[in-house]
Amino acid sequence: MGNSKSKKPVFKAYNPDQLSLLPPSLEELIPENHVVRIVRKVVDQINIDSLLSKYEGGGCSSYHPKMLLKVIIYAYISNIYSSRKIESSVQRDIHFMWLSGMQRPDHNTINRFRTNKLKGVLKEVFGQVVLLMVDAGVVNIKRVFVDGTKIEANANKYTFVWGKSIVRNKQRIKDQLQELWDYAQGVAAEELQDNNPTTYEEIDSEKVSKTIASINQALSNKPVEKKVKQKLNYAKRTWPKALDKYKAQEQKMGDRNSYSKTDEDATFMRMKEDHMRNGQLKAGYNWQISTSDQFILNYDIYQNPTDTLTLPKHIESFKELYQTYPEVLVADAGYGSEENYELLDKLKIEGYVKYNYFHKEQKKKYKDNPFLVANLFYNKEKDFYVCPMGQRMEKIGSSKRKTKSGFEQNYSVYQAKNCEGCPMRSLCHKSKSDRRLSVNHNLQKHKSVMRQRLKTEQGLKHRSQRPADVEAVFGNIKHNKNFKRFYLRGKEKVAIEVGLLAIAHNLAKMAN
Numbered sequence: 001m002g003n004s005k006s007k008k009p010v011f012k013a014y015n016p017d018q019l020s021l022l023p024p025s026l027e028e029l030i031p032e033n034h035v036v037r038i039v040r041k042v043v044d045q046i047n048i049d050s051l052l053s054k055y056e057g058g059g060c061s062s063y064h065p066k067m068l069l070k071v072i073i074y075a076y077i078s079n080i081y082s083s084r085k086i087e088s089s090v091q092r093d094i095h096f097m098w099l100s101g102m103q104r105p106d107h108n109t110i111n112r113f114r115t116n117k118l119k120g121v122l123k124e125v126f127g128q129v130v131l132l133m134v135d136a137g138v139v140n141i142k143r144v145f146v147d148g149t150k151i152e153a154n155a156n157k158y159t160f161v162w163g164k165s166i167v168r169n170k171q172r173i174k175d176q177l178q179e180l181w182d183y184a185q186g187v188a189a190e191e192l193q194d195n196n197p198t199t200y201e202e203i204d205s206e207k208v209s210k211t212i213a214s215i216n217q218a219l220s221n222k223p224v225e226k227k228v229k230q231k232l233n234y235a236k237r238t239w240p241k242a243l244d245k246y247k248a249q250e251q252k253m254g255d256r257n258s259y260s261k262t263d264e265d266a267t268f269m270r271m272k273e274d275h276m277r278n279g280q281l282k283a284g285y286n287w288q289i290s291t292s293d294q295f296i297l298n299y300d301i302y303q304n305p306t307d308t309l310t311l312p313k314h315i316e317s318f319k320e321l322y323q324t325y326p327e328v329l330v331a332d333a334g335y336g337s338e339e340n341y342e343l344l345d346k347l348k349i350e351g352y353v354k355y356n357y358f359h360k361e362q363k364k365k366y367k368d369n370p371f372l373v374a375n376l377f378y379n380k381e382k383d384f385y386v387c388p389m390g391q392r393m394e395k396i397g398s399s400k401r402k403t404k405s406g407f408e409q410n411y412s413v414y415q416a417k418n419c420e421g422c423p424m425r426s427l428c429h430k431s432k433s434d435r436r437l438s439v440n441h442n443l444q445k446h447k448s449v450m451r452q453r454l455k456t457e458q459g460l461k462h463r464s465q466r467p468a469d470v471e472a473v474f475g476n477i478k479h480n481k482n483f484k485r486f487y488l489r490g491k492e493k494v495a496i497e498v499g500l501l502a503i504a505h506n507l508a509k510m511a512n
């Protein structure tokens with residue numbers, strides 16, 4: 001005991017007031033292979049002419065766009081997304097201080113640069129970064145894995161506008177207006193003559209105001225029920241305003257079903273992450289990416305939640321970036337549509353894209369079901385099917401359908417001659433008449449090609465690599481980078497956020 005007390009604790013020399021706490025250059029404090037060095041090297045190599053064209057010239061001096069770009073990209077690599085936190089990092093963190101050359105842009109400058117200067121030019125910057133990686137032999141752009149994810153918008157959950165509600169509310173006004181018109185015709189038909197049309201299929205505020213004024217005038221000298229008077233006053237006061245509001249809302253909605261009042265570009269969609277487990281729709285965006293070896297090669301933001309419809313534009317934006325299409329494209333069944341198969345063929349892209357039922361049709365239960373269209377005998381030469389009872393199902397006509405994107409599909413219709421009294425009828429079909437088949441031969445042809453391709457050795461390899469490639473990228477961004485909700489509002493700004501995330505993801509991966 002006595003011995004241990006006689007020994008003094010030993011501390012390292014500590015003098016917070018020494019003249020120079022930091023070495024003469026921060027360079028010494030940055031490890032050789034640190035990701036911040038890659039950010040600097042890559043941004044120094046890219047051409048920023050398009051970004052420079054956003055500066056008007058003259059006036060006060062601005063921070064150099066390359067410095068701000070480096071700082072923001074490194075912030076996204078460090079999971080820092082808020083402009084105030086980036087401002088604070090530039091003042092405290094030696095990596096940021098090294099990148100900024102000790103300059104200290106404030107959060108307004110950072111945010112203005114992110115939302116205004118990068119608008120419309122970031123995608124090109126992103127493409128240049130990818131091409132630098134291609135030149136360095138880190139990645140190639142010949143084979144891509146495509147997938148999408150939905151990310152919540154920076155919007156309140158309860159500020160929704162539903163397309164269906166607008167239709168319902170307009171219908172209610174039409175019905176009630178019709179009732180008032182019919183009542184007025186019953187009481188004052190003569191006074192109403194030639195004043196207005198008597199049906200209200202299409203209405204707007206002007207038409208409604210005119211109609212109500214006509215009814216009021218026609219009923220002015222008539223004994224009218226108090227209830228009707230009240231209704232007319234209410235209609236005059238509220239309906240035109242409501243119709244103007246619905247018109248403006250429909251314009252904002254475009255071809256979507258909904259939008260959020262806090263971020264009008266965001267659409268309500270079902271998210272994978274449903275912590276409340278109540279299937280609640282949330283305002284969000286559909287983020288599509290193409291990857292190769294877990295590097296992001298292309299990205300786009302869409303307002304509709306359906307992956308099938310996004311593929312054509314996504315492939316086109318790939319071409320815009322690299323002046324070429326990928327040679328091989330792998331995607332899950334969400335992208336398997338006739339339109340997409342046609343497009344891949346036209347662009348000579350070797351697609352490995354499943355379709356619905358791809359897995360189901362491999363199962364014994366499916367293969368052994370003789371009543372399924374896929375398992376019926378088809379005579380291609382004479383164009384007829386044979387049903388399980390051996391009856392010929394002749395072609396009786398054809399029909400056309402348009403998909404949501406406007407793509408036209410052709411269907412051939414076949415019908416059995418007589419299903420009455422067939423012992424297999426309850427197993428075969430449920431219709432009251434003879435069984436009818438509607439077959440899209442072009443789609444069947446594409447499916448057959450795809451089925452064979454997906455089962456080849458190469459197909460199996462791509463299929464097993466797909467989740468480990470593209471899905472892992474989304475997993476990394478959502479869980480490791482903790483990016484689960486957008487910070488900015490509006491489609492253009494959200495596209496900047498995902499662009500910065502994509503550059504950050506690629507550079508961090510390159511550093512690893």
Ligand code: SF4
Pocket residue numbers: 387388389390391416418419422423424425428429435
């Ligand atoms: S119900 Fe009609 S189509 Fe089906 S097996 Fe019998 S005859 Fe053929």
